[in-house]
Amino acid sequence: MSSSTWNVTSVTSDGAAWLASAGAYPRSTLALWEERPEAPLVLPCGSAFDVVNAPAIFGRRMLDRLWDEGPGSGPVAVHRGRVLLFAAPGTAQRLPSLLDWEEWGTNRADSRTEGVPPLLCHGTGDAVTVPALYGAGTGTPAHSRWLVAPDTRHPWLPGPEILLWAAVRAARSAVRISIFPAADHDAKVYDVSRRR
Numbered sequence: 001m002s003s004s005t006w007n008v009t010s011v012t013s014d015g016a017a018w019l020a021s022a023g024a025y026p027r028s029t030l031a032l033w034e035e036r037p038e039a040p041l042v043l044p045c046g047s048a049f050d051v052v053n054a055p056a057i058f059g060r061r062m063l064d065r066l067w068d069e070g071p072g073s074g075p076v077a078v079h080r081g082r083v084l085l086f087a088a089p090g091t092a093q094r095l096p097s098l099l100d101w102e103e104w105g106t107n108r109a110d111s112r113t114e115g116v117p118p119l120l121c122h123g124t125g126d127a128v129t130v131p132a133l134y135g136a137g138t139g140t141p142a143h144s145r146w147l148v149a150p151d152t153r154h155p156w157l158p159g160p161e162i163l164l165w166a167a168v169r170a171a172r173s174a175v176r177i178s179i180f181p182a183a184d185h186d187a188k189v190y191d192v193s194r195r196r
Contacts, residue, residue, distance in 0.1 A: 009145060009146045009147070009149055010133065010134045010146070010149055011133040011134070011146065011149045011150055011151070012149070012150070012151045012152075014150075014151060014152050014153045015075070015149060015150030015151045015152065015153075015155070016030060016033055016133055016150070017030065017153055018048065018150050018152065018153050018154070018155060019041075019043060019048075019130060019150055020033070021047075021048050021153075022043045022044055022045070022047055022048035022049060023043055023044060024044075029041065029043075033133055037132060037133040037134050038132045038133075038134065039132060040079075040129050040130060040131050040132050040144055041129070041130055042127050042128070042129050042130075043127060043128060043130055044126070044127045045092065045122045045123050045124065045125075045126045045127060045128060046089060046092075046123050046124030046125065046126070047089060047124075048089070049074070049075075049086045049087065049088070049089060049157060050086075050087045050088065050089055050090065050091040050092040050121065050122060050123045051084050051085065051086055051087065051092070051121075051122040051126075051128045052084075052085040052087050052091065052092070052095065052119055052120070052121055052122075052163055053082050053083070053084055053085075053119065053120035053121070053122060053128070054082065054083045054085065054117065054119050054120075054167075055081070055082060055083070055117045056078065056081050056082060056083055058083075058117050058170060059076075059082065059083020059084075059085065060083060061170035061173060062083070062085065062163070062166040062167055062169075062170045063076055063083065063085070063147065063148075063166075064170075065165075065166045065169040065170050065173075066158065066162070066166045069169065070162065070165065070166060070169075071156075071158070071162060072156070073085060073148055073158060074086045074087065074148070074150075074155050074156055074157040074158055075146070075148050075149060075150040075155060076146070076147040076148040077130060077131050077144075077145065077146050077147065078131075078144065078145055078146075078147055079128075079129055079130075079131060079144045080144065082120075083147070084128060084130075085158070085163065086150075086155075086157055087157050087158055087159065087160070087163060088157040088158065088159045088160075089123070089124075089157075090123070090159075090160075091121065091123070091157075091158075091159055091160045091163065092121035092122055092123025092124070092126070093121075093123055093124075094159075094160040095119070095121050095160040095163060095164065096121055098160055098161070098164045099119065099164065099167070102164065102168060119167065129144070131144045131145050131146055132144075132145075
């Protein structure tokens with residue numbers, strides 16, 4: 001699928017009901033959104049969804065991998081320069097150990113993902129700011145919006161294994177792998193063309 005396929009930026013009423021179900025008072029949340037659909041809200045993670053929070057460029061690469069080579073994504077938002085990938089509950093607890101297993105972001109020189117930005121996992125006990133229901137709204141910064149808006153009461157949400165797969169694929173596309181060792185910048189260079 002092309003990236004234009006997943007650029008659905010307005011939340012449907014079913015999607016709003018699903019988002020509101022994450023909080024302790026869903027009817028109050030829906031009433032607030034009816035009154036002010038341009039208002040972003042802070043919602044708890046852990047019951048209806050977890051969130052994997054990635055830097056913008058890397059998060060977009062993950063999203064591209066999910067749609068171009070994988071099963072697609074659940075809802076996805078951009079907020080303050082970060083991509084928020086909504087995931088199945090429990091992902092925030094499991095994904096970090098899977099990333100460790102893949103030697104994610106370790107400082108070892110032989111790490112397969114050296115230099116890849118860390119992913120933040122938000123689960124039970126955490127909360128995230130979700131963008132306004134419709135577009136960027138007047139009170140919302142233009143950089144806070146939905147890339148893939150929730151559109152059903154039971155959206156499909158990727159689990160930790162799928163997000164690990166997308167992260168590894170995105171890392172491989174971002175990091176060039178060379179069979180040659182890194183240059184030693186302190187080594188002397190000899191001009192062999194001057195040999196006699």
